[in-house]
Amino acid sequence: MSYALQTLWHERQRYVSGVFAVTFSAMLIALQCGLLLGLFKITSIPIDHATPALRDRIIWVGSTGAPSVDLGKPIPAAFLTRLAGRPGIAPPEMYIANFANFTKPVGGTELCFLLGTRLDDEALAPADVLTPELRAALSEPFTIVVDQSDVGRLKLDSSEGKPKINGKEVRVVGVVAGLKSLAAPWVFCSTHTARQLMGPMLPPDHTTYFLARADSPERARQVVTELRDAYPDDMAAYVAEDFSYRSREYWLTRTKAGVAIGYAALLGLIVGAVITYQTLKSATEASAKEFAILLALGIPRWRISVMVLQQSFWVAVIGMGCAYPLCLGLRELARLGGADVDLRWEVLAGTAAVTTFMCAGAGLWALRGVRQIEPMSLLR
Amino acid sequence: MPAISTTPTLRGVHLTRTYGDGAKRRAALQDVSISLYPGQIALLMGPSGSGKSTLLAVLSGLLEPDSGQVLADDGGEMHDVWAMTPKQREAYRLRTTGFIFQGFNLFPALTARQQLEIVLNWGGYAAGGEGRRQADEMLDRLGMLPNRSKKPSQLSGGEKQRVAIGRALVKNPSFVFADEPTSALDWENGQKVMELLRDGAHDRGASILVVSHDHRLLPYVDVYYHLEDGHLEERPLTPPGH
Numbered sequence: 161m162s163y164a165l166q167t168l169w170h171e172r173q174r175y176v177s178g179v180f181a182v183t184f185s186a187m188l189i190a191l192q193c194g195l196l197l198g199l200f201k202i203t204s205i206p207i208d209h210a211t212p213a214l215r216d217r218i219i220w221v222g223s224t225g226a227p228s229v230d231l232g233k234p235i236p237a238a239f240l241t242r243l244a245g246r247p248g249i250a251p252p253e254m255y256i257a258n259f260a261n262f263t264k265p266v267g268g269t270e271l272c273f274l275l276g277t278r279l280d281d282e283a284l285a286p287a288d289v290l291t292p293e294l295r296a297a298l299s300e301p302f303t304i305v306v307d308q309s310d311v312g313r314l315k316l317d318s319s320e321g322k323p324k325i326n327g328k329e330v331r332v333v334g335v336v337a338g339l340k341s342l343a344a345p346w347v348f349c350s351t352h353t354a355r356q357l358m359g360p361m362l363p364p365d366h367t368t369y370f371l372a373r374a375d376s377p378e379r380a381r382q383v384v385t386e387l388r389d390a391y392p393d394d395m396a397a398y399v400a401e402d403f404s405y406r407s408r409e410y411w412l413t414r415t416k417a418g419v420a421i422g423y424a425a426l427l428g429l430i431v432g433a434v435i436t437y438q439t440l441k442s443a444t445e446a447s448a449k450e451f452a453i454l455l456a457l458g459i460p461r462w463r464i465s466v467m468v469l470q471q472s473f474w475v476a477v478i479g480m481g482c483a484y485p486l487c488l489g490l491r492e493l494a495r496l497g498g499a500d501v502d503l504r505w506e507v508l509a510g511t512a513a514v515t516t517f518m519c520a521g522a523g524l525w526a527l528r529g530v531r532q533i534e535p536m537s538l539l540r
Numbered sequence: 541m542p543a544i545s546t547t548p549t550l551r552g553v554h555l556t557r558t559y560g561d562g563a564k565r566r567a568a569l570q571d572v573s574i575s576l577y578p579g580q581i582a583l584l585m586g587p588s589g590s591g592k593s594t595l596l597a598v599l600s601g602l603l604e605p606d607s608g609q610v611l612a613d614d615g616g617e618m619h620d621v622w623a624m625t626p627k628q629r630e631a632y633r634l635r636t637t638g639f640i641f642q643g644f645n646l647f648p649a650l651t652a653r654q655q656l657e658i659v660l661n662w663g664g665y666a667a668g669g670e671g672r673r674q675a676d677e678m679l680d681r682l683g684m685l686p687n688r689s690k691k692p693s694q695l696s697g698g699e700k701q702r703v704a705i706g707r708a709l710v711k712n713p714s715f716v717f718a719d720e721p722t723s724a725l726d727w728e729n730g731q732k733v734m735e736l737l738r739d740g741a742h743d744r745g746a747s748i749l750v751v752s753h754d755h756r757l758l759p760y761v762d763v764y765y766h767l768e769d770g771h772l773e774e775r776p777l778t779p780p781g782h
Contacts, residue, residue, distance in 0.1 A: 167649040456633065538641050538645070
């Protein structure tokens with residue numbers, strides 16, 4: 161065991177506040193980022209739940225510059241020919257995705273987001289949570305499915321009245337779970353129903369997106385590049401996973417939520433850095449006489465500095481070692497409360513990097529104490 | 541006692557060191573000259589505030605004198621310690637100098653063996669198994685081998701000072717400076733410490749300078765200096781009144 165780690169363990173009571181500070185910082189950063197990513201995953205639900213296993217090879221074609229899946233504008237159905245018939249590309253399908261006005265059965269309106277897709281077994285677009293029974297039920301005109309979490313919001317649990325979308329009466333044939341909405345509840349239906357409900361708001365022979373499956377991820381990227389090069393002015397093409405990322409990134413930056421989270425994380429980092437610094441500083445001061453002896457014996461000062469930096473590294477490692485299980489536990493707790501905390505490896509690795517950097521900074525800061533150690537102090 | 545060489549290995553020449561300014565100016569050392577010889581243990585005594593620790597610090601390369609020279613044998617040649625750059629002086633201390641202080645100043649987390657190993661490892665003398673072997677060898681000479689795995693909290697005051705002596709001697713220094721090495725110990729342990737230091741000087745040919753208030757140390761030393769009001773004089777080894 162290194163002298164640094166041995167000292168840390170022996171004087172663990174002294175270091176516990178530093179470890180606690182690192183744990184707190186790491187948890188704050190990881191959970192905030194995880195919550196944010198979990199929250200903004202909602203914005204890409206139509207993409208992420210359209211045959212998720214193939215999200216690296218489904219091509220989405222929509223209007224130019226659509227920054228997010230919910231902001232696509234209608235494109236001519238004739239664009240289908242630009243995609244169809246290309247080698248390695250299955251026949252495309254239409255996807256209608258539009259905001260609509262939902263009238264609750266008890267009165268009052270709410271904005272909803274219509275997702276009109278093909279419903280057959282081969283279709284790419286329908287949400288994976290739509291069971292064959294629900295798909296069969298949705299094949300009837302003017303039928304819809306909503307998420308369980310929106311039933312209360314849309315007052316669909318009321319026995320009075322009937323819901324309407326864009327003034328047209330609809331019938332709820334079932335509910336799904338796990339597709340929470342942010343601003344507007346998702347409303348699942350067939351393309352036929354969506355077209356009927358949109359009426360004049362969706363021009364005839366138009367759709368919002370085309371989806372097509374490529375034989376391979378490589379082919380998907382190749383075709384996307386070809387389409388972008390060939391039609392840069394009036395349509396946009398993405399591989400599903402890229403469009404999903406783009407949608408989340410757009411809302412993340414548009415809402416400035418990332419900035420707010422960044423400030424909170426920065427606050428956590430500052431608190432963590434200051435406490436870690438104080439811990440290392442007091443530990444260095446406590447060992448000043450022992451270090452002074454070594455300096456008197458001619459041991460280079462950098463050896464002592466390295467030991468302090470090693471201690472800061474171990475404080476980071478132990479702090480994160482405590483933080484991660486707590487984060488995972490809190491994620492499960494949040495899940496019980498209906499919140500998704502997305503602790504993907506990038507979040508955990510990023511947290512580790514930032515926290516280690518913070519501790520290294522605190523360690524470097526604490527080195528000022530090492531520079532002040534003088535062997536002469538032992539003789540005074 | 542083996543014959544002591546007639547050629548000094550460490551010489552302080554016309555050393556002067558003052559503290560404070562103006563009316564508060566006080567001379568800790570006034571034109572002090574001293575020679576230390578290999579294999580010799582010298583005792584430096586004097587009342588509190590007489591400048592004993594200042595002389596030790598100046599001779600050991602820790603405190604720069606206002607004037608005068610400290611000439612030390614380093615690799616067969618005499619070098620002026622205070623003409624060296626700080627880096628050179630640090631390297632010189634690493635090669636030649638050991639220290640023992642009144643407070644044992646041992647790392648609480650490290651075992652007796654590791655207190656010595658850290659000097660060998662970090663000083664670049666020996667690492668790994670070789671460092672352990674050298675540390676054990678020194679602890680064995682000090683009668684501390686059975687305690688090698690104990691931490692300071694498990695050792696008595698005398699045992700701690702023996703470990704501190706081991707730390708000072710393990711790199712086989714030419715000069716050892718001991719500031720009140722026995723004052724925190726009872727007389728029995730103080731005697732043992734002095735015997736160990738004397739053996740260290742005689743067996744290893746080191747020059748050892750001990751600063752102390754305690755006249756009972758006189759039988760253990762080869763030469764005795766008295767420092768008072770910044771002036772140094774060599775005195776006979778017979779304690780006063782004998």
